[in-house]
Amino acid sequence: MAPHLIVVFIAASLGALLVSRLYTRLQLSRAKHPSLRGHSKMARRMSRLIRFFEYGDDRYFSSDLAPADIANKRKAGMERLRSRIAEKSTQTFTFSQSLESSISDVQFTSHYRVPFPYRNGLPEEFRLGSVVSQSRGTQICDLDGNWRYDVSGSYGVNVFGYDFYKDCLAAGFAKVAELGPVLGPYHPTIRDNITSLKEISGLDEISFHMSGTEAVMQAVRLARYHTGRTQVVRLCGAYHGWWDGVQPGVGNQRKVDDVYTLADLSSQTLHVLETRKDLACVLINPLQALHPNADAPGDSTLVASDRRTAFDRAAYSRWLGQIRDVCTRRKIVLIFDEVFTGFRLAYRGAQEYFSIQADMVTYGKTLGGGLPVGVLCGRAELMKRFKHDTPANISFARGTFNSHPHVMACMSEFLQRIRQPEVQMIYRQADALWNERVNKLNQQLADAQLPVRLANMHSIITVLYTEPCRYNWMLQFYLRAEGLELSWVGSGRMIMSLNYSDEDFAEVASRFLRAARQMQADAWFWTAPHLSNQWIKRQMLKDMLAYRFGARRNGNQSPVAQANGPVDVLAETL
Numbered sequence: 001m002a003p004h005l006i007v008v009f010i011a012a013s014l015g016a017l018l019v020s021r022l023y024t025r026l027q028l029s030r031a032k033h034p035s036l037r038g039h040s041k042m043a044r045r046m047s048r049l050i051r052f053f054e055y056g057d058d059r060y061f062s063s064d065l066a067p068a069d070i071a072n073k074r075k076a077g078m079e080r081l082r083s084r085i086a087e088k089s090t091q092t093f094t095f096s097q098s099l100e101s102s103i104s105d106v107q108f109t110s111h112y113r114v115p116f117p118y119r120n121g122l123p124e125e126f127r128l129g130s131v132v133s134q135s136r137g138t139q140i141c142d143l144d145g146n147w148r149y150d151v152s153g154s155y156g157v158n159v160f161g162y163d164f165y166k167d168c169l170a171a172g173f174a175k176v177a178e179l180g181p182v183l184g185p186y187h188p189t190i191r192d193n194i195t196s197l198k199e200i201s202g203l204d205e206i207s208f209h210m211s212g213t214e215a216v217m218q219a220v221r222l223a224r225y226h227t228g229r230t231q232v233v234r235l236c237g238a239y240h241g242w243w244d245g246v247q248p249g250v251g252n253q254r255k256v257d258d259v260y261t262l263a264d265l266s267s268q269t270l271h272v273l274e275t276r277k278d279l280a281c282v283l284i285n286p287l288q289a290l291h292p293n294a295d296a297p298g299d300s301t302l303v304a305s306d307r308r309t310a311f312d313r314a315a316y317s318r319w320l321g322q323i324r325d326v327c328t329r330r331k332i333v334l335i336f337d338e339v340f341t342g343f344r345l346a347y348r349g350a351q352e353y354f355s356i357q358a359d360m361v362t363y364g365k366t367l368g369g370g371l372p373v374g375v376l377c378g379r380a381e382l383m384k385r386f387k388h389d390t391p392a393n394i395s396f397a398r399g400t401f402n403s404h405p406h407v408m409a410c411m412s413e414f415l416q417r418i419r420q421p422e423v424q425m426i427y428r429q430a431d432a433l434w435n436e437r438v439n440k441l442n443q444q445l446a447d448a449q450l451p452v453r454l455a456n457m458h459s460i461i462t463v464l465y466t467e468p469c470r471y472n473w474m475l476q477f478y479l480r481a482e483g484l485e486l487s488w489v490g491s492g493r494m495i496m497s498l499n500y501s502d503e504d505f506a507e508v509a510s511r512f513l514r515a516a517r518q519m520q521a522d523a524w525f526w527t528a529p530h531l532s533n534q535w536i537k538r539q540m541l542k543d544m545l546a547y548r549f550g551a552r553r554n555g556n557q558s559p560v561a562q563a564n565g566p567v568d569v570l571a572e573t574l
């Protein structure tokens with residue numbers, strides 16, 4: 001071949017390769033959710049640009065441009081709430097304050113209960129780091145003897161009510177009292193656990209870990225080991241523990257190049273799964289069905305009223321079925337992360353609830369019968385940690401406290417109890433029961449003309465706000481004053497235990513209504529024609545810019561009131 005033809009041939013081949021690479025890259029970009037959440041690296045960069053600002057006295061109660069009489073009502077309402085909380089919870093408040101300077105977690109949670117511009121203006125008493133000393137039925141008791149309905153669900157651990165776990169712990173500890181914390185050798189209870197877990201997961205082998213995060217780490221490591229591929233797919237918004245290998249966005253300082261965050265419920269995502277050759281596994285957190293493509297809801301990000309849910313069990317089952325099919329065809333490991341949904345949505349968890357069989361499943365939280373745990377179940381060929389023909393090529397995993405006798409014994413109590421007919425009956429009725437309860441409360445909220453609604457998946461509830469408002473996050477404090485214990489993420493998630501009777505829930509509902517009514521009476525839900533969710537977000541941005549530039553120019557005084565022409569223009573264009 002003539003030399004110039006060879007050059008043309010090589011150039012054409014390189015060109016074709018480049019085009020094919022660009023096309024593949026484009027497909028990947030198209031499969032990302034258009035929000036910042038779908039673009040983890042960009043989100044990380046952007047998070048560093050967001051600057052703190054706060055509303056001073058002049059704007060705290062009127063950041064939505066409410067007139068003075070409304071602002072005064074809000075101020076008086078907050079003061080009433082403050083003194084009510086202070087009166088009832090003196091000892092608890094003092095105790096939890098004494099922890100704050102020494103426990104970084106307490107500092108973090110108390111700083112991230114409300115959107116940051118309002119954080120510093122909150123009364124000290126609203127930093128409700130709870131300290132509790134007893135639980136009973138559906139309630140917990142603080143140091144001042146106040147009993148509150150627990151709607152926090154202990155991060156999802158509490159599926160059956162605290163008394164159920166107290167029984168598991170007592171019986172489990174008794175079983176291993178003679179052995180104590182002997183690690184390495186197994187206590188015989190482990191055999192019951194593996195038998196039950198194999199039946200529940202529909203899979204062949206088990207590995208025990210100490211937390212949900214670790215179970216996910218092990219699942220991903222094994223998927224990479226057996227497929228020889230590097231890339232992990234997670235769906236936009238899904239939480240899989242705090243390991244940075246599955247948390248590529250905000251919260252992680254490391255740049256993560258081996259995780260693709262793709263859109264939930266998207267044909268582009270299916271296309272990527274169908275065509276790419278570098279995918280080891282797809283991680284699914286079935287809880288996302290409640291809010292596909294959105295982060296876990298929390299009141300610190302409740303800037304406006306556009307928190308939405310879109311739970312459609314049949315549609316999500318179809319979607320998971322499509323992922324199952326493509327994973328089977330392409331030999332991609334399908335991992336269900338059931339650390340949250342396992343043993344809650346159904347006896348066999350989300351696999352049963354959505355009628356899908358995964359290749360690997362992680363469990364945790366409630367499965368420990370009240371003790372910390374993580375479990376991975378998988379198909380035999382995926383769980384092997386060595387290869388016969390290349391003996392030095394192993395997949396390493398350890399953990400000092402894996403299979404701790406007390407954890408194994410409490411787990412076996414848990415697994416044995418949930419097999420009982422009365423618990424199986426709870427499982428069968430729970431979905432319809434919680435839908436009915438939530439529907440009824442929604443009707444009551446609508447009848448009372450309150451701009452608040454609930455959405456649920458089974459016993460997991462989130463609060464939605466129907467009118468544009470900058471102060472929805474205040475509801476968590478009114479709920480608390482009415483004796484409802486939420487988790488630190490506020491009204492974003494209420495995790496109900498399945499031991500709630502109709503009477504218990506009716507009481508929670510009436511307290512919820514009272515809280516929302518009082519919040520309305522205190523004018524937080526005030527609305528006006530200019531208030532839209534978009535206006536609120538723009539205003540927030542304007543205020544941030546005004547604070548930044550105004551504060552600099554004016555030597556840090558009277559921040560947001562200094563909004564001016566150029567800042568307005570910049571904010572409008574963003």
Ligand SMILES: Cc1ncc(COP(=O)(O)O)c(C=O)c1O
Binds near residue numbers: 242285
């Ligand atoms: C779906 C999911 N995966 C993993 C984890 C991490 O579990 P752990 O907190 O036990 O490490 C959680 C915890 O909330 C979770 O909800």
